Amino acid sequence: MDPPWMVEIEPGLFLGNMRSSWDLPAIQANNIKAIVSLLHMSAAQWARVWFRGLVTRENHIMIRCVDTLTQDLLQYMGHICDFIDGRLLSTESSQPLEQRPEGPAGDPVTGKSQGSVLIHCEMGISRSATVLIAYLMRKHRTTLQETLELVKQKRKVKPNPNFMDQLKIWGQLEYKIWDDTRKRIPKLLYQEYLDKRAETLKSLGKTGDEPWEDVILSGR
Known part of the structure; x- marks a missing residue:
């Protein structure tokens, strides 16, 4: 298993691998206060992890997913982007003020960051990179290619x-x-993707929504 690593892609936003989400010194050193996990394992596996004192349950999103040619991450992107915005508490939020997550008093969240966010999957190459790119595209209103090149300057x-199609x-x-x-109700382009995905799953003999038995791509 690769050693833990995390790289700051932009202030307060880190990309890492699975072991980095358990690495107490790295979490402390980088002031990680929220984590987005994209893995095929259950969230219950984090319940006893010792970093809970630094990252609370409400500041941890676990998306159960696999790195395959049929996994749908689009369905989660909006929610994850909102989560990251709310945890970064940035005045440079990707959303207009009236659309930002509400604080305890019902007002849009503003102010300085209270901590950093780590996005990770197993290897930090495909699933977590996809979500990170989706967030940066929305925040900066940049194209996929521009954002991908930006991230590649910091980490392969x-x-x-x-996921690129998504x-x-x-x-x-x-x-x-x-x-x-x-x-x-999906918009037309998303529905077309879902229809194509359903055909692919059918051709593989899958009847469920998530392809848990599908072959997981290596090196992710």
């Missing part, structure tokens, strides 16, 4: 082709993939 990343859709839909406020 390579989202798989499926990031293209994310940008084309201007970071809003749903046609309704209840998030049940």
Whole structure:
């Protein structure tokens, strides 16, 4: 297993591997106060991890996902971006003031950062890089290629082709993939992706929504 590592992509926002999410010295040194985990394991595996004193349960998102050519990460991108914005508490939020997450008093969250956010998967190459790129695209309103090159200046990343297609859709839909406020009706481009995905799953003999038995891509 690779040693723990995390790299600051921009102030307060770190990309890392799985072991970095358990590395107490690195978490302390980088003032990590929130974590986004993208792994195929259950969130219950973090319940007894000793860094809970530094990163509380409400500041940890666990997205159960796999690095395959059928995994849908688009469905989570908006929620994760909102989570990161709220934890960074940045005045440079990717959302207009009236759309930012609400604080305890019901007012939009503003002010200086109270800590850093770590986004990680197993290797820090595909799943976590995809989510990081999605966040930066929305925050800075930059293209996929511009954002990918920016991240590559800090760390070697390579989202798989499926995730690259999703990031293209994310940008084309201007970071809003749903046609309704209840998030049940996908916009046309997202629906077309879901239809294509369903055909691929069917061809693989899959009947469920998530391809847990699918072959996990190596090196991610």
